[in-house]
Amino acid sequence: MRIVRTxxxxxxxxxxxxxxxxxxxxxxxxxxxxxGHLSLVxxxxxxxxxxxxxxxxxxxxxxxxxxxxxxxxxEDRDAALAESAGVDLVFAPDAAELYPAGFAxxxxxxxxxxxxxxxxxxxxxxxxxxxxxxxxxxxxxxxDAAYFGQKDAQQLVVxxxxxxxxxxPVRIVACPxxxxxxxxxxxxxxxxxxxxxxxxxxxxxxxxxxIAESARSGETDAAALRERGAAVLAQSGLTAxxxxxxxxxxxxxxxxxxxxxxxxxxxxxxxxxxIDNVLxxxxxxxx
Ligand code: AMP
Numbered sequence: 001m002r003i004v005r006t007x008x009x010x011x012x013x014x015x016x017x018x019x020x021x022x023x024x025x026x027x028x029x030x031x032x033x034x035x036g037h038l039s040l041v042x043x044x045x046x047x048x049x050x051x052x053x054x055x056x057x058x059x060x061x062x063x064x065x066x067x068x069x070x071x072x073x074x075e076d077r078d079a080a081l082a083e084s085a086g087v088d089l090v091f092a093p094d095a096a097e098l099y100p101a102g103f104a105x106x107x108x109x110x111x112x113x114x115x116x117x118x119x120x121x122x123x124x125x126x127x128x129x130x131x132x133x134x135x136x137x138x139x140x141x142x143x144d145a146a147y148f149g150q151k152d153a154q155q156l157v158v159x160x161x162x163x164x165x166x167x168x169p170v171r172i173v174a175c176p177x178x179x180x181x182x183x184x185x186x187x188x189x190x191x192x193x194x195x196x197x198x199x200x201x202x203x204x205x206x207x208x209x210x211i212a213e214s215a216r217s218g219e220t221d222a223a224a225l226r227e228r229g230a231a232v233l234a235q236s237g238l239t240a241x242x243x244x245x246x247x248x249x250x251x252x253x254x255x256x257x258x259x260x261x262x263x264x265x266x267x268x269x270x271x272x273x274x275i276d277n278v279l280x281x282x283x284x285x286x287x
Contacts, residue, residue, distance in 0.1 A: 001083040003090045007098075007140045010091045014052065014141055017088070022049025026143035028134060031055040031092075032072040032188035033081045036178035040147040041085040043175050048145065053082050054091040054137050056098065061129025063122045067273070072191055091141065098136055107131040109158050109165070113251050118154050118275070121241050121266055130155055131162045138168050145171040149178070151185050153262055153277045157251060177276070179205065185276045192272045201269045203236035207243070208278040211263050215280045220256045225263070233267065241266040241273070248279065257281060 004010050014024050025044035029037050037053075044051045055078055062068035075092060082090055106128050108114075114127040138146060148156050160172050178186050183205035184198070193201060207229035214228050222245040229243050245254050248262040257280055264277040 001087055003079060003092055005093050010140055013089050017050035023144040024048060024050040024052060026141045026146045027053045028137050029053060029055055030057045031078045033078045034186045036149055036151060036186035038085040039178045040149060040175050041087055044147045045086040051087050052089045052091060052141055053087045056093055058129055058133040059095060060132060061126050063126050070192060072188055107135045107162060109162050113157050113161060116251050117242055117244060117264055127158050131158060134159055135162060138170050143170055145173050147173045147175055150174050151177040153264060154251060187274060189272050193269060197269045200236040200238060201274060203233050203238050204265060204267055204274060204276050207232040208263060208276060212278050212280055215257050220258060222255050222257060238267050241268060
């Protein structure tokens with residue numbers, strides 16, 4: 001496995017792989033790799049001859065300085081995990097490589113899909129940062145496909161919109177949320193939870209499961225479903241920053257769950273902000 005730090009080296013490597021007949025996949029990450037990231041690698045590995053992973057803690061998508069400062073970083077460990085999962089090339093640039101002096105361009109995806117949920121909670125700069133870095137990575141790596149986790153459901157909606165609007169020639173692949181055995185969605189931020197906080201955080205998947213169960217049992221009223229989830233969170237002393245039932249494509253709130261609906265949640269457990277989601281009306285295997 002190679003590690004490269006410049007766009008020039010990245011371009012040369014992917015061009016060589018394509019010239020040798022491979023298709024190329026990119027998995028954008030911020031490092032602090034866990035099984036969730038590696039599940040994306042395996043999905044990409046199954047379909048492509050050349051698998052690239054970018055590891056870059058993108059400062060422009062952080063809206064809280066403390067969150068950026070506390071974000072875990074360990075490149076040696078990440079490189080070992082990436083290699084063992086079958087990554088061919090890691091692109092690990094420093095910030096000046098991607099944001100050189102004088103950088104002045106932002107990719108802004110407008111409308112409800114960036115203004116609601118995470119956009120409301122973290123501020124509009126968050127998705128500007130995401131759309132800008134993802135478009136830069138897709139332009140630099142020119143992959144045939146890029147792999148993203150359903151864990152960040154809104155990010156996927158925003159990336160799909162951006163790719164369609166800019167006409168980028170890349171297939172966006174969504175992979176299911178990978179969970180620990182106790183149900184907690186895997187996240188780089190989980191390492192910052194104390195033992196007690198981690199056990200409180202289990203109320204998040206429990207709340208989503210309770211909502212999914214109520215929906216399966218025939219409850220369609222969004223307010224009732226949200227109350228059901230809030231009650232489960234309250235048992236662990238947690239309150240959601242948002243607990244929303246939205247259309248999975250437009251992210252607009254739905255008053256009734258009559259078809260495929262995204263139930264998305266953000267909860268602060270101590271200092272750590274966690275997100276999770278479940279797709280309702282899409283079968284139990286989607287949880
Ligand atoms: P991050 O490093 O947190 O920016 O995540 C990089 C990619 O991994 C994103 O596409 C995430 O959605 C995805 N990802 C993170 N956690 C998980 C998970 N638990 N299951 C599946 N994908 C995930």
